[in-house]
Amino acid sequence: MFDFLKKKKEPAHLCVSTDIHCHLVPGVDDGARDAATAAEIIERMQGWGVKRIIASPHVTQDTFENTPEVLDQALAELKAELITRGNDIEISRSAEYRIDDFSMSQIKSGVATTLPNSYILVENAFMQEPWGLDxxxxxxxxxxxxxxxxxxxxxxxxxKNQRRYDEIHAAGTCFQINLLSLAGYYGKAEKQMAEYLVGKGYVDFLGSDIHHHRHVDSIEAYLQSKDYRKILPKLNLLNDKVL
Ligand SMILES: [Fe+2]
Structure with missing residues (x-):
């Protein structure tokens, strides 16, 4: 009855048009399980203004020992699905390389797939910092x-050791934080730390790290929130400069 009194929400809009971190290459990791699901998720992201996706399937020892051939074939399936749907989004892939022997041997032998401008997306183990990281x-x-x-x-x-952020960033490694962290999807601590890194000016890239529709729901709500509007003026992102 009083619907007219409700403030209309702004549509979700992302401040960059390139996502460099998502798990939408179908069937190769814990992300989208098939091409149709990946395409549905991509269509939702396009609703935020995403125009280019550089997908980043896991390359991780023991769990996701993906080779470039396997990843390229799965990406081709997704591209075919998008064509069937008449969707001409620009999509390519790199990978999210876990710092371990498997990934490092791909990088050493030159078969790892970088992003444009020779950027390479790497992730630490979650339990402890990789030995010899610097x-x-x-x-x-x-x-x-x-x-x-x-x-x-x-x-x-x-x-508890935030000095490491200063050291690693100052030594020339870029930081990519997750929209899902800012959205509070993982928890309070990750949200606070993501906002802290934004405040420090250490955030070079934003990534969605989307694996499934629940992630899309969370980011969509965040993009319509006050918290998101608050951080926008503090961001100076490279997402759309990677060409
Ligand atoms: Fe990821």
Missing amino acids: QLLFDLQVKGLRPILAHPERYFYYH
């Missing part, structure tokens, strides 16, 4: 690669 990130840079550390706000061992 040297490893330095070695990547010596090879001409530009490491982007995925979701640093999700590594709890840094929450």
Whole structure:
């Protein structure tokens, strides 16, 4: 009856048009299980203004030992599905390389798939910082690669040791934080840390890290929130500069 009194929500709109972190290459990791599901999720993201997706399937020792051939074939299936739907979104893939022997051997042998401009998305283990991380990130840079550390706000061992954020970022590694962290999807601690990193000016990339529709729901609500509007002026992102 009093619907006219309700303030109309702004449509969800993302401040960048490129997502560099999502699990939408079908059937290769714990993300979208088939091409139709991935395409549905992509259509929802397009509603936020996403125009380009550089998907980042997991490459992780023991759990997701994906090779470039497997990933390319699955991406081709998704592209075919999108064509069937008449969707001409720009889609490609890199990968989310867990810092372990399996991923590092792909990087060393030159078969790893980087993002444009030689960026490479890497993630730490969640239990503890990888041994020799600084040297490893330095070695990547010596090879001409530009490491982007995925979701640093999700590594709890840094929450009590925030000096590591200063050190790693100052040594030339970019930070990519998850919209899901900002949305509070994982919990309060990750949200606070993501906002802290925004405040420090350390956030070079935003990523969705979408695996399934529930993630889309969470981000969509966040993009319509006051919290999102508050951080916008503090962001200076490279997402759309990776070409
Ligand atoms: Fe991810």
